[in-house]
Amino acid sequence: MTxxxxxxxxxxxxxxxxxxxxxxxxxxxxxxxxVVVVLFLFPYYIGAGTTDIMVQALxxxxxxxxxxxxxxxxGLVSVGQQAFFGLGAYFVLIPAMHGVTPxxxxxxxxxxxxxxxxxxxxxxxxxxTGYFAIATWVLASAIMLxxxxxxxxxGGTGEALPxxxxxxxxxxxxxxxxxxxxxxxxxxxxxxxxxxxRVGLVLTAIRDDERAARSSGARVGLARxxxxxxxxxxxxxxxxxxxxxxxxxxxGTSGGVFSVQWTAEMAFAVIIGGIGTIEGPIVGTAVFIxxxxxxxxxxxxxxxxxxxVAIVIAIFFRRGLWGTLDDKVNLRLLPTGYYLWPAGETRxxxxxxxxxxxxx
Amino acid sequence: MAWVNAVIQxxxxxxxYALFACGxxxxxxxxxxxxxxxxxxxxxxxxxxxxxxxxxxxxFLWSVPVVVLAMAVLGYVLQRSVIQAALxxxxxxxxxxxxxxxxxxxxxxLQFFTxxxxxxxxxxxxTTASFSIxxxxxxxxxxxxxxxxxxxxxxxxxxFLTGSKYGRLIRAVADDREAAQLxxxxxRHVFGIxxxxxxxxxxxxxMSYGLTTTIDPTTGTDTILLFAFAAVVIGGLGSLWGxxxxxxxxxxxxQIGAQINIGYEQLxxxxxxxxxxxxxxxxxxxxxxxx
Numbered sequence: 171m172t173x174x175x176x177x178x179x180x181x182x183x184x185x186x187x188x189x190x191x192x193x194x195x196x197x198x199x200x201x202x203x204x205v206v207v208v209l210f211l212f213p214y215y216i217g218a219g220t221t222d223i224m225v226q227a228l229x230x231x232x233x234x235x236x237x238x239x240x241x242x243x244x245g246l247v248s249v250g251q252q253a254f255f256g257l258g259a260y261f262v263l264i265p266a267m268h269g270v271t272p273x274x275x276x277x278x279x280x281x282x283x284x285x286x287x288x289x290x291x292x293x294x295x296x297x298x299t300g301y302f303a304i305a306t307w308v309l310a311s312a313i314m315l316x317x318x319x320x321x322x323x324x325g326g327t328g329e330a331l332p333x334x335x336x337x338x339x340x341x342x343x344x345x346x347x348x349x350x351x352x353x354x355x356x357x358x359x360x361x362x363x364x365x366x367x368r369v370g371l372v373l374t375a376i377r378d379d380e381r382a383a384r385s386s387g388a389r390v391g392l393a394r395x396x397x398x399x400x401x402x403x404x405x406x407x408x409x410x411x412x413x414x415x416x417x418x419x420x421x422g423t424s425g426g427v428f429s430v431q432w433t434a435e436m437a438f439a440v441i442i443g444g445i446g447t448i449e450g451p452i453v454g455t456a457v458f459i460x461x462x463x464x465x466x467x468x469x470x471x472x473x474x475x476x477x478x479v480a481i482v483i484a485i486f487f488r489r490g491l492w493g494t495l496d497d498k499v500n501l502r503l504l505p506t507g508y509y510l511w512p513a514g515e516t517r518x519x520x521x522x523x524x525x526x527x528x529x530x
Numbered sequence: 531m532a533w534v535n536a537v538i539q540x541x542x543x544x545x546x547y548a549l550f551a552c553g554x555x556x557x558x559x560x561x562x563x564x565x566x567x568x569x570x571x572x573x574x575x576x577x578x579x580x581x582x583x584x585x586x587x588x589x590f591l592w593s594v595p596v597v598v599l600a601m602a603v604l605g606y607v608l609q610r611s612v613i614q615a616a617l618x619x620x621x622x623x624x625x626x627x628x629x630x631x632x633x634x635x636x637x638x639x640l641q642f643f644t645x646x647x648x649x650x651x652x653x654x655x656x657t658t659a660s661f662s663i664x665x666x667x668x669x670x671x672x673x674x675x676x677x678x679x680x681x682x683x684x685x686x687x688x689x690f691l692t693g694s695k696y697g698r699l700i701r702a703v704a705d706d707r708e709a710a711q712l713x714x715x716x717x718r719h720v721f722g723i724x725x726x727x728x729x730x731x732x733x734x735x736x737m738s739y740g741l742t743t744t745i746d747p748t749t750g751t752d753t754i755l756l757f758a759f760a761a762v763v764i765g766g767l768g769s770l771w772g773x774x775x776x777x778x779x780x781x782x783x784x785q786i787g788a789q790i791n792i793g794y795e796q797l798x799x800x801x802x803x804x805x806x807x808x809x810x811x812x813x814x815x816x817x818x819x820x821x
Contacts, residue, residue, distance in 0.1 A: 247625045249566065293804060296811050299621045300564020301767075303629075304759040305807070311756055312800040319793060430751060434633045441626055470637035477634035484626040485615050 187511040190366075198503040206355055213344035221347040225415050227459045228350035229408045232357040233436035234443070234451035236404035239361045241437070242446035243373045244397040247299060249433050250306025253290070253313045254283040254402040256427035258409025259419045264323060266333045276349060276410045283406020287399045295391065295398075307430065314428035318421050328420030331413055350411045357404045362448055364400060365506035369393050374507065434473065438480040444490025448504040453492045531666040532789060538667060540785035544778030545677030546742065549735040550758035551765075551773045552684060553728040558767070560704040560724040563613060563624055567631035569755030571729065572736030574635060575601050576745045579737045580648050598733045605729025606722040613725065614718055632751060639747035647744035676738045680777075683731055684770050690727075700724050760803040766813025775814055779806075 213221055233251065240246045261282035265275040294305045318326040334342060364370060372393040375383035384390050409427060413419045420426045435458060443454025458476065465472040487494050495501060550572070557563045565571075575597050582593040616627035660670045691697040703710045703720045711717055739745060739754065757780060765776025780799045787798015806813065 241622065245622075247622060249629060293807055296807070300558070300562075300566075300625055301759075301763070303564065303566065303625055304755070305763070307751075308756050308759060308800065308803065311752065312797065312804070315797050315800070319797075431633075434629070437626065437629065438633075445622075470641045473637045474634050474641065477630040477637070481612070481627050481630040481634075484623045484630070485612070485619065488619060488623065 188508050189511065190505045190508060202504070206351075209351055210348070213347050218340055218343040221343050222415070223459065223463065225347055225350045225411065226462075227455055228347075228354040229411055229415075230435055230439055230458055231451060231455040232350075232354045232404055232408040232411075233432065234439040234455055235354075235357045235361050235448075236401040236408075237433070237436040238440045238445060238448075238451045239364070239397055239404075240401045242440065242450075243365060243370070243377070244394050245299075245377060246394060246398060247303045248306040248398075248401070249303045249430065249437075250308070250310035251401070251405050251436060252428050252430055252432045253306070253310035254287060254405035255409035255412070255432050256310075256314065256317070256421065257286055258283045258406030259413040259427045260317060260323060260409075261406060262410040262413040263329060263331055263419045266331055267323070267329075269333070272331060272333055272410075272414050273345070273349060276353065276407060276414075279410030280403040280407040283409070284399045284403035286406075287402030288395075290402075291395050291398045295394070310428060310430070314421050314426075317428075324419065324421075326421060328418055328422075328426070330418045331416075334414070334417060346411070346415050349414060353404075353407045353411055357407070358448065358452075360400060360404070362504055362506065364397075365448075369396055370506055373397070431473065434477070438476045440490075441480045441484050442476075442490055444492035444494070444496070446489070447492050447496065447502070448506060449502075450490050450492045454490065457491070531664070533786070535667045536785040536789040537782055538669065539673070540782030541778050542669070542673040542677050542781070543785065544761075544774070544781030545673075545680035546735070546738055546777070547757050547761045547780050548774040548777030549676070549680040549683060549731065549738060550754050551761040551777060552687060552770065553732040553735065554755075554758045555762050555767075555770065555773050556687070556724060556728040556731070558762075560700055561617060561721050562621075563617065564628070565728075566625065566628040566755065567635060568628075568732065568758060569750035569753070570632045570635040570639075571601070571604075571750070572732045572739065572754045573639065573745055573747065573750035575733035575736035576740035576749075577639060577643060577648070579740055594734070594737060597737060598730045601733035602726040602730040605725040605727075605732075608729075609722045609725035610718060614721065617721075632755075636747050636750060643747065645746055645748075647746040649740060649744040672741060676742065679734065679738065680774070683734065684774055687727070687731075688770055696723070757799070760799060762813075764803060764806045764814060766815040769813075769815050772813055772815035779814065 212224065233255065237248070237251060240248050240251075258279040261279040262272050262275040265278055266272045270278075290306075290309055294302055294309065297305050317323070323329055337345075365373070372383065372388045372390070375386070375388050376390055376393065380390060412427065421428050425431075439454035439458045440451050441454070442457050443452065444450030457479075461476055461479075462472045465475060483490060489497065550569075553572075554565060554568045557565050557568075578600065579590075579593055579597050582588055582596060583590055588596070612627060612631070613624070616624045658670075659672070660668050662668045689697075691701055699710070699715055700720055700723065702713075703715060703717045707717050710720075735754065735758075736745075739749070761773055761776040761780050763776070764779050765772030765774070779802060783802035784795050784799040787801070788795035790798070
């Protein structure tokens with residue numbers, strides 16, 4: 171997993187080493203696999219009520235990972251991701267109404283939402299930052315209005331999801347959980363490997379200096395478009411999972427699949443957990459679910475508290491919980507960047523050299 | 531005749547949309563803040579207006595200056611505290627903070643006032659009076675008043691920004707913050723004043739909207755913010771009169787959409803918005819504003 175590039179610096183005759191991380195992170199890959207296996211076995215040991223909450227968490231985790239890719243790595247602050255989330259839900263509903271089993275429709279949801287993102291990208295790509303944000307919001311609103319025009323898929327009131335009515339509730343809950351888990355793992359995996367690829371390098375270059383990246387031949391527009399499409403596909407898959415969990419698809423901006431609340435949840439989870447790290451959305455989702463479950467009986471309060479926490483963290487701890495931890499102890503379990511080793515420094519001597527720096 | 535009526539109604543509604551948009555436009559023009567909480571703040575002004583009329587039985591027209599002043603003070607305070615703190619940390623933080631404010635305000639309203647729609651209960655002929663041209667065109671006086679108010683606000687802003695000493699200071703800070711600071715201007719205070727003015731227009735927009743129809747907690751984002759933004763994009767960024775044109779184009783497009791099919795009202799507006807975005811990305815008046 172760790173790439174090492176050795177370059178001889180001609181002037182100083184010393185060796186420069188470039189690795190993925192300052193620490194050896196091979197064990198965290200093994201740890202991730204163990205965690206996924208344990209999560210996979212959950213339905214055998216815990217009740218349907220708990221898996222239901224876990225499905226909610228996995229949906230938010232998928233969404234947050236996608237929003238992190240958009241805002242944290244490509245600088246695209248989208249407030250309209252509910253468009254793709256809602257489209258994903260409908261891309262599960264429509265095949266299901268024609269006899270396709272909803273499980274098989276999940277890939278359709280991801281691919282469909284990704285394809286829908288292409289023309290929308292063409293529309294919004296000419297706008298920057300704040301205007302990009304509201305434009306995505308307007309598009310989400312327009313898409314909802316269009317979807318509501320079709321009475322055959324429930325119009326403005328929504329439609330029940332057919333095709334799962336015969337299943338035993340416990341089995342259905344377990345299957346839904348596994349589907350949500352697979353979607354979340356694939357989403358995080360996709361983000362991780364996308365960022366370690368050439369696209370990740372281009373994105374880092376854009377983040378540091380867009381003009382310089384452009385003039386060095388980096389295909390800035392293409393990289394951003396790829397990120398937008400991947401994020402749409404991920405949100406679409408998450409929307410499909412929601413359709414299966416709720417067994418119905420309802421449009422509408424308050425409580426429906428096109429509610430801006432979904433974008434609020436994913437954005438706040440990312441900001442709280444730590445934007446621009448793979449681990450951040452995971453931490454943020456945990457905070458989100460704990461808050462939501464604690465304040466469950468107080469209606470809208472969890473979103474109010476979540477919003478306030480996100481504002482405070484955005485202002486005072488810009489890198490979020492995980493980013494702040496990373497600053498303190500240099501901890502990246504799933505590194506996507508590179509670390510340039512100064513001459514002579516090795517992993518074993520890391521602690522001592524840090525102490526030297528502190529003394530000097 | 532029905533089409534003529536649609537166009538006239540659309541033009542009058544366009545005034546309201548321009549009123550929605552000018553606060554958004556001003557904040558972006560001066561401090562490059564895209565205020566995602568814009569619509570929700572207008573809704574708050576509407577609710578405060580409802581509350582004042584209900585609580586102390588102040589005549590409606592007297593409650594307007596009270597609410598505008600209160601919102602202006604809120605604007606100054608918010609700008610000097612939260613928004614300035616976010617602004618100094620970058621664009622992403624500013625967006626997150628205003629988005630956070632939007633969600634907090636919307637859900638706060640939902641929590642305290644439930645999701646029921648409310649109207650500003652003026653309860654006299656002020657909101658219902660109308661006059662007729664011919665047999666098919668009926669124009670509500672209220673829509674005319676709001677259109678006149680919108681034009682008056684835009685004229686006042688135009689005069690203030692170009693003619694007055696303080697307006698020139700605001701434009702100087704907007705153009706080159708460092709240079710203005712070197713000349714002795716405290717840009718934070720200037721930003722605060724600009725935010726106060728913007729919030730004042732937001733209060734007028736929210737109360738006007740509350741007079742024409744009912745408001746509920748989601749009105750702020752579903753209607754006011756998105757329509758304001760559409761008007762700004764159609765009219766061209768950074769031009770006050772472009773905002774009025776944008777508002778009118780949006781209003782007419784919506785009314786024509788509604789004329790085709792009552793369900794197409796909002797879609798009609800968004801179709802024009804997307805068309806402008808594709809064909810004239812600079813907006814209808816953008817080129818003139820640039821040169």
